[in-house]
Amino acid sequence: MELTKDFKVNNFDLLRFLAATQVIFDHYYQHLNIPLSQFGLDVLYLFPGVPVFFVISGFLISASYERNNSIKTYIKNRLLRIYPALWACIIISIIVITITGVSFIYWETLLWLPVQFVGLIYTPQFLKGYGFGSYNGSLWTIPLELQFYVCLPLCYILAPKKGTTYWFIALFVLFAMASALVKMPGFTAHIEKLITYSFVPHFYLFLAGVILQRIQLYKQKLIRGKALYWIIIYAVYSLTLSTTIEITAFTLIKNIILAFSVISLAYSKPLLAKKLLGGNDISYGIYIYHGLILTVMIQEKITINLPVLILTTYAAACLSWVLVERPFLKRKERTIRSQPGG
Template sequence: MNKSQTIVFQNNSFDYLRHLAAFSVVALHIVTHLRLTETLFISYLLSYYQGVVVLFGISGFLIAASFEKCSTKKEFFIKRIKRLYPGLWGAFGVSFLLILFLYSPALDLKRILVWFSTQLTFLQFYTPDWLREYGNGTPNGSLWTIVVELQFYVLVGLFFNRLKSLTDKQWILVIGGSIACNILTKIAEAYLPHILFKLLFQTFIPYVYIFLIGVFIYINRERILPALCHYCWWIFILYTLIFTIYFLRSPVSIGHYTSIISGVFIPFITIAMAYRFGRHRIPFDISYGIYLYHMIFINVMLETNIEPKVLAAILVLVFTIGFAFVSYYFIEKPFTHIKLWGHHSLEDQKI
């Protein structure tokens, strides 16, 4: 692709990259929680390409686009709720029924109200003590990202217009400051009480630099994307070399949740690849469902002690993909077609 070539926003491969990122999260959790054999090479791959980092980077780019397309902030937030919550509530219903069947907890009205109120709103990271013996101790631990995403939506709603006016130097300060916050979060772990650090982990602070890189690329897309697409393979090679040296040689992890190297490079590479490969669409989007359901079924495998673990991993994939399709066609897709402000295409709703 020529550096000066005009980029058409819709001509991308985000559909495939979203699914690849979701499956990489599944792979990480299957290897970790089902305790499959983890060789050095598998550990390298799971660290090299981290699905949550990919999704946060894509989210910054596409959420900024969604906000700019909406005529009001109210429209933006309603669209985000329609995109996020119906599938989430469906997954919680499935998880609840499986827990009742497999775990038979002693429930009373207070327990039900507290648990439901957290899981159906924005406190999905909360796990009551009476569920700590189920599965791996958290019925759907991957949902900590939901509250982080919600905070990203609020940040875009509040500050997008201000971000649009930033110069390159100001962007460097903003993203650099966000990276510093991530590193300070890592340092704070040694000084904060455990409960406060766990709460800090649920805020946008450690992850916002990844999201902001996506926003930065979107706002400056006409200037940056052609160059990113032109040099994407060189950026990819550079990241691979730096990460490999870091992975094999560095005794200390620089950054909280993921290395700063991955947190910076992955959003640039992902968005560059999305446009480098051009327009490729999938007629369905089960990436969100895959993310929602995989830990539910990993916990089922742990609770039922399915052996061998390879069989358990296969069953997790089969049930996850199956329920993701059900969620997409019977929950997510119908809700995205509800018309509140005229016609919104499914393509727009997937942003």
């Protein structure tokens, strides 16, 4: 039994492309300290890239995992998706930053570099004064994705044989509460930072994608082809209630509506992504290279024009896709296309 065309034909590549582009806008305004009104901030974060990535990851990766019982295949596919492009980006980062006059000849590099290749991203002391304070700030979510990848099989292994979906709903509630608790007073700045950069406060977004995949939301009439309605609901909520509801509750509700909206967008005019992108997925490249380009521009005091930043990032992402990502992704073992749904 194969997955139906209903599942496979979607706009996730396009949504990831837009999400990665939103992150460029976010970091551009953030790192250049360009002031925005409250309404401007609300519009900027109307389609927040990172939460969108996490929801889509939960949706697609859980579908892949459920359709193949091989942990070996699961690990291989996940490694091929993350590491080749990441390694290329780290190497290019070192080369480019060295060209701008920074030396990496420190004892600290002997520890830092292997850890970067593993995916435990952090900025070494000798680079904290570079650019906007990081050699590539956008890579902070890579360790989170890796933690999600480890947690997902554990969640399935620990799940009861009956009521697996309810198990994931319970986990969603648990981690949503954990996300709220992190924002409450009482934590030292150091502890709060450690928790924030762990999977704990973000895992509920990934779990939202898992749950929506398991209940086959994409088949439902209130979702399929109804993107406009979900966009209106989401936009009205986000733009009118941001200052009237307690921020933690507001964010949680907003992200739940966002998750439904993302799935609806993926399955409304589902051929759109194929028509616009031709099966190419440059979103990962956009995400991992824009931070490097931006921090180098800041360091070198290059006048930063947003369209130039975007186009330069797109060019780097296209090269990453053609030269690195696509060749390695061809080595992935196809699970979603050949295994039964669940």
